[in-house]
Amino acid sequence: MKPTKSLFPALALSSAILLTATLAMAASATRYLHVKVTNPTSHELVRVNVPLILAEKIIPAINHGELRDGKIHIGHMNADEVNVRAILDALKTAPEGEFVTVQNAGDNVRVAKEHGQVVVHVLDKDSKENVDVTVPWDVVEALVSNTADDQLNVEAAIKALQNVGDTTLVRVSGSDENVRVWIDSRNTDSE
């Protein structure tokens, strides 16, 4: 019994060091925004792997067109008397669940708040195209933080993306093309 007892502090210390090192490595891992476009018919492939830290540094440096100081100017965020920011504020306090469901001959649309994420699903029945958009709520909030009514804060959204777990943000699957946009810590686009 005695040797086991004497080993315990050393084991606890090495476990603590191992845990700290693992957490430090996890915290410092570079996060990537991946885009992959494939065309099964023409066998075309486009893949882009952008380190988020790179995007975070570049976006504030761009002062061109509608993108200035890390914020993008959106022409009609109050389109047709619908205040998008007010809707987002309402969504923030709303309980999780389905908000919009549209089913007609042409397409099905579903907007919901699930597991702290805004989820949009569109099915175009004619082209058999499926679009799934999942945006973590922190990113939605970052997009409208410190902005005027007609702006989106891209820089803040990218910073917020650094802190979300591995997730698929956009997936489009159709007969012609498949598109996937996702976040993880791998520097390749392996799924």
Added chain:
Amino acid sequence: MIFLAKLGIGVLGTALVGGAALSSEGFIYVNVQEKHPGGTHVHVFVPAALVPTALHFVPRHNFADSAHDMRDALPIIDAAIPALNECPDGVLVEVKDPGEHVLVTKRGGSIIVDVNDPDETVHVSVPLIAAQSAIHQIAEARLMD
């Protein structure tokens, strides 16, 4: 004999220091191979440290248009290159279709572009820091006149 030995050490030392200085910023490597029979093969391997010196010998008027465009992009380049330098190595962009393959990767302190199409293969490797200083030099070309 001692004089010759001292001279040899001096020459060797100068060559070593010069070589170290030239290779301090890495090397620019360009390899173009045309695929048709008898096609040209261009193979360039240049110390990146030579680029700023070489640019001094290029007449300024040749930079006129590009200098203006590059001055506008300087803040983005100055933000992007150091950030890219700190990023881990990996593939940044890949475009592939049945006839062509384009690959842009970051490896070490360099950005590497590989193109493989039916006519030729192209491989370009440019150290990021050298690219940044060259772009600055071209952008400031008109200002120095």
